[in-house]
Amino acid sequence: MTGAPILAAKGVSRLFGPNQVLFDVDFELRPGEVHALIGENGAGKSTLMKILGGYLAPSSGGLEVDGTPVSFASHREAEAAGVVLIHQEFNLAMPLSVEENMFLGREWKRGPFLRSKDMQAECRRLLARLDCKVDPRLRCRDLSVPERQMVEIAKALGQDARVLIMDEPTAVLTARETDVLLEQIERLRAEGCAILYTSHKLGEVARIADRVTVLRDGHRVACREATGFTEHAMAEAMVGRELSNLFPPKAVPGDEVVLEVRGLTVPGHAKNASFRLRRGEVLGFAGLVGAGRTELMEGVAGFRDASGEIDVFGRRVKTGDPRATREAGLVYLTEDRKEKGLLLGFPLSQNLTLLALDDFTRGGVRIDKKAEVQALARAVKEYDIAARDLTMTAGGLSGGNQQKLLIAKTLLADPGIVIIDEPTRGVDIGAKSQIYAFIAALAAAGKSVIVVSSELPEVIGLADRVVVMHRGTVAGEVEGEAISESAILRLAMGLDEKEPEPA
Amino acid sequence: MTAAQTDAAQTDTGPTAAAPRPRRRINLHVLGPILALAALIALGAFLNDNFLSAGNVQNVLARSAFIGIIAVGMTFVITAGGIDLSVGSMAAFTAGITILAMNAMIEPLGVSVFTIVLGMLVALLTGLAAGMVNGALIARVRIEPFIVTLGAMGVYRSLTTWLADGGTLSLNFELRSLYRPVYYDGPFGISWPILVFALVAILGELAMRSAPFGRHCAAIGANEQVARYSAVRVDRVRMATYALLGLLVGVATIMYVPRLGSASGSTGVLWELEAIAAVIIGGTVLKGGFGRVWGAVVGVLILSLIDNILNLASIVSPYLNGAIQGVIVILAVVLQRERKAED
Amino acid sequence: MTAAQTDAAQTDTGPTAAAPRPRRRINLHVLGPILALAALIALGAFLNDNFLSAGNVQNVLARSAFIGIIAVGMTFVITAGGIDLSVGSMAAFTAGITILAMNAMIEPLGVSVFTIVLGMLVALLTGLAAGMVNGALIARVRIEPFIVTLGAMGVYRSLTTWLADGGTLSLNFELRSLYRPVYYDGPFGISWPILVFALVAILGELAMRSAPFGRHCAAIGANEQVARYSAVRVDRVRMATYALLGLLVGVATIMYVPRLGSASGSTGVLWELEAIAAVIIGGTVLKGGFGRVWGAVVGVLILSLIDNILNLASIVSPYLNGAIQGVIVILAVVLQRERKAED
């Protein structure tokens, strides 16, 4: 486990415009180790990783490969040196197929022609290692978010890296897929590959990491062996203060049914789903990846063609009309931040108010920009969004802060019912507890929340009642004390099938 | 480097501490078209003394008005990620219909202001209807805008030729004398087209900057999915951009008809290209997501001035006018070129 | 509602049953242009017995070749997120230069095959150079492609007019007789333009589908940033698309010059629109990211056939031809309209 560092950063600093996000950071990565980098949202983890991967140049300081100073002019040089980065945000061309994306820029050729068959086979092989059965010919646009992440990982695995840098690879994965990924990481470690890894799921870090480096506000505050570094200690090191209980106490739901869905079918994704939501309730939705929770919720919110009955606050809402659904008081927070959630090129304030723009419009025609700025200032404070510059674009925020902005945007519309799909994707542990507090506060204020999440603890910790989906159908429901990981998993895997599945 | 670090150290107090201090650099993107316009004006004034005369300025502004009014509408269409190639032929068609309608109304209504007002109404409605047809095919039937409007371009152009029987549709002579002041006169010695153009530009700028409509257009152009998930009625807004453009074509036609009192199959040829070029010279992004109405206005003025200057200064073979135009158009945009992607 | 539910019940087994089932439906997107083409052929055959005669088929194919060859190149440009409005005038310019060069070479080289081959080389080089200028301005200087190529369109068109002194540049008559077979004859009774078109189309299809170049174009058009991060040499590929298009304009010119033996300022007018329309009718996405070379070929054939059919059945006033064309173009695309965004 000793030996010279394969890749090291020496006194690296980085500025974006006038804002410094990394301060004189030292960091080293040895062959055959899994090194975890943890820190709050906006601490500078992605920035450091991009510098190590050659995507960004340090403002000062330098890198060393095998002890010799290098400066990567581009990520291409880094890749030539065997350093491969998996981005936090997807780096896939959506109209292209899985295979095309995996081999983009390094296609296999025979003469001038592509070896499509071989590449497809290789693609299948790499995906199979990750236990992912995506057809390489499918376009990435047609994949679900977790499937896209698997493709990204497979793409990196195919590059025979000496150093593999993974920026929150598991943020969008469920426990099962995470397990598969961690196995692969262990395999690579055994092969002598150095792995740099970030995650806000500290359990994972404790499980896999050999060493842990903690960043806080761009400073390296700790670097130590992982053994004996408890999750609790990590969280404290990151946040710099004592953390209270992660989950707030659950509110007691009322009796009034505010949302009733009967026999909703989203063609190709969910069939004949029925459930109801009461005032002040937090309803969990669990299921394996691909169970169709997202699609069902998109159907409920009007974003997909669906058939069935949806009553919002006792009024029948036309399916397939998002605006009407929103006006009835139901909003949906998407799991796909980049493609459906935020306009990355737009300023923060415009992103924040887009959904609730009507509330900022005076006389039906004039947007009150002052009010927008105030709303942003409020949201930044309330949701603790780390934006050093309020005029920046949403794309300049760190991943977790984008998620917070998205939540702020959705809740700004002051809905009676919120469906939150993957509420804490990529959010640090401190912010997570904040978001949980928001959700609980919403419920306490008489709003109703549906939480769709692939993180079982989250569903269990928040929800009064959990609906479990399996392959597009509602497999069952667990409530109150009965909510447990094993109960949910049994349903999610289809073991407690109420009706025999038709052939 | 040290200076930068000191600077950074100041903001060190905390990621969120810094007040909303707007970081504004001198932005060539924004200044580009204005600089180009200023350079052209200087060139014109240098080449010919009459260039800045009231008469010439009026001429240039008034004749810019048609394409200018259309370009304002086009800005919204392009900002929302669309395109409209049919505006030139739509203008010809609208002018034709308007002339036919006015001529037909002389019989019952006589040569009166009322006939003219009704005629204007016809122009507005025709434009609006044509725009809505485009919009419906694009937003509801979901056909590629390029194809819809290319098809519409052919349709309107040939309908106009057909209405005119291959020739020219002319407004009744007396009616024209009555209508003429709408192009040539106006209050305070400023002709109507200029005033209407200014009004449309100001309203357009307000709508783009400060109204939900402009915001929604930009959102749709930037990422239609996100707009949809933000409860923007994507189809309706998209439809509205084309309808608005159609309406503005109607407005432009109202100013155009009194000028020469006629319309033919060759009316408005290439207006679409000029309008689109003006919009893009003005800094609007062709792929959508960002629009600048005042930029389009500046773009139209740049294009008109190039013609005007080439006519006023007989420097070269007139055969080369097109080449000079082309080069100036490219130069006008060089200043606001895309930043290096690495930025 | 009940009907919908029954329907839903039937799909019960559907959504979830099979695991890694490649989700491929019968794709109207793919079939759209082919269906439209088939419908046109059926219509033509119905209207006129000679429609399917060898002579007519040869005529239509040979004349499609110019725009067809250009459309193949345009497919790559558009797939990579660009556009080129200058191809028509570039063709005129290239033809002009080629004619001047050939005429000038008669003096030293005589009326010989050698002169013609050299002339062809001039055509290729001129086209390539023109394409590279466009490409350099777009990929290196980073000016909006619409503006660069709109400017270039004006420049080449007026340079051609200027070279021709307002009139027509004509190939020496004897040289023309020697060169003429290149358009009109060919091996196995198939004329050269058809063969060259077929070859270009096949190579283009291979390059798009089975060579890295096509993938890189699509990736750049889909997401330039991603392409850059994936080690695609974005600038170089983008540059190459315009250079390739220029080269193909040169190839088209080689076929064009022997056909008419002359070039003037009005040569190739609107070719750019036709080529772009063909590309989009064929299913390529105007905003980039997805291209289909065979689609562009089908698109060109559709456009040529519309003209051909209008000529062989004088059904209506010729003034309305444009309207019919427009409607058919729109109809041809209806089948492959964008899927509902929900999909």
Add this chain to the structure above:
Amino acid sequence: QEEYTIGVAIPSATHGFMGGLNFHAREAIARLEETYPQLSFVLATSGDAGKMVNDIEDMVATRGIDALVVLPFESEPLTSPVQAVKEQGIWVTVVDRGLSVPGIEDLYVAGDNTGFGRVAGEYFAENLESGDNVVVLRGIPTTLDNERVDAFTAAIDGSGINVLDMQHGNWNRDDAFNVMQDFLSKYEDIDAVWAADDDMAIGVLEAISQAGRDGEMWVVGGAGMKEIVKRIMDGDPMLPVNVTYPPAQIATAIELTALGLVSATPVSGRFIIGSQRITPENAEQFYFPDSPF
């Protein structure tokens, strides 16, 4: 009785003169189809030379025409294709713009472009003094525009008339309006305008009247558009004369061709319809209120 098909290929109606030409072509066809049931016609209008060649190919390949009446979009590019038609034994009538190789056509009916420019130029030379200033609006850059302008220049040569400026108004009202506005800004003293086409003359007149300089100059257009002829008849001082270039020549050509097919009358040869000066005195006979032009 033997049946014949006659193909007619003309440029599309992109400006007034071509509109008139289209009108006369369709009139003639309708009339002849009425009179001679054994005749059928194919009319194709094209927007550029290449398209015109396509149309002619189609007529030959699919309609089996017996005679072709063509007004070449441009002379050079149409020469070989028309020659190819001729070689297949099809009667060829060429209208207005001659082919670049003589002797291909059986019948040639044309207006007189040189005459068109010369007649106008002669009027200028007769009615202006030495030192007077004129501006010229040219058409779309083409060979025939060059011929007209050259003839005009030749006719005023030596008269001491000053040509201040020439710009292309593209036979288009709007373009001519803009160009004339700019001429008026640029030149204090203009005594006469040669607009070379009546569509352009309309735009020019409007620009002059806007500038309030009506009395200062007169305008000579060309081709005898009905509105202009009417104003000459009415003695408009700004429009002293006009020069004919009759769009009806296409009708003559079609009629002669038809006659040649259905009867034994020999019709081959050359018919040049000279350009005449229209004056208030003779304007009556050039006034066709029903024509669209």
